[in-house]
Amino acid sequence: MSRRRLTSxxxxxxxxxxxxxxxxARGYAATSIDQIAAAAGVTAPVIYDHAGxxxxxYMDLLRAHAGRLVEATTRVDPGASMEQALRSNTGAFFAFVxxxxxxxxxxxxxxxxxxxxxxxxxxxxxxxxxRLAEVLxxxxxxxxxxxxxxxxxxxxxxAELGKxxxxxxxxxxxxxxxxxxxxxxxxxxxxxxTGLERVTGYNGAP
Numbered sequence: 001m002s003r004r005r006l007t008s009x010x011x012x013x014x015x016x017x018x019x020x021x022x023x024x025a026r027g028y029a030a031t032s033i034d035q036i037a038a039a040a041g042v043t044a045p046v047i048y049d050h051a052g053x054x055x056x057x058y059m060d061l062l063r064a065h066a067g068r069l070v071e072a073t074t075r076v077d078p079g080a081s082m083e084q085a086l087r088s089n090t091g092a093f094f095a096f097v098x099x100x101x102x103x104x105x106x107x108x109x110x111x112x113x114x115x116x117x118x119x120x121x122x123x124x125x126x127x128x129x130x131r132l133a134e135v136l137x138x139x140x141x142x143x144x145x146x147x148x149x150x151x152x153x154x155x156x157x158x159a160e161l162g163k164x165x166x167x168x169x170x171x172x173x174x175x176x177x178x179x180x181x182x183x184x185x186x187x188x189x190x191x192x193x194t195g196l197e198r199v200t201g202y203n204g205a206p
Contacts, residue, residue: 012050014040016064019057024102028058028113058106058113059120065103066124072096074135082139082200083193089136090166090188094181097170108167109174132159140200158199162192 006014018039022031033054037044051057073093076085097104112118133155137143143154166188173184 008050011040011042011046015042015047015050015057016061020061020065020102020106023058023061024105024109027110028054028117033057055114055116059117061103061106062117062120062124065100065107066128068100069093069096069103069107070128070131074131076135076139082136082196085136085139086193086196087185087189090192091185093166094170094173094184094188097173098181101174104170105174109171129156129160129163132163137162137196140196142201144199144201158196162196165192 015036019031019036022036022039031054033044033047036057037047040047047057051060073089073096075089075092077088080088107121107124112121133152137155137158143151143158145154147154149157169184169188173179
């Protein structure tokens, strides 16, 4: 029997999966299109049908991984309290790191290989912070901070602080994989919610 021909979407999924694993394991510079093609079970020209260059493929992956991460970690159910929203999205973040380690490493674990990719990474990070500020920090009716800041700027600063803390803990977890995910979620919430509860004057209401 002849092998079933893959659809264009199936080939793209194979290429993206193989490229993510190789970029995460070896880094951008040490990964070649030929290596990605071999890992994906396709030829190099097939990869160029989906991306014009290695840089374009890498940037496509960054956008895709960031989109999935933000979508998974900025969900707020109607009627959920701020604490419930923080708890569910913190759990979703560490689940993403555990289930998609190559995606997380591409987004946060490796330095940008060139200026064009660095600019995209800054854009991605800024968009993620803005989304967190909108749906999580903005969930609070007020912020009682020591500094007198416009509310939009305060929301962004708190969101950036929380995002950086979670990513820092995820980086630590990379070297301490014996620690269960539930422990990281619990410690992160102990610290983050203690601070947010104080500055928001949370009283348990949605």
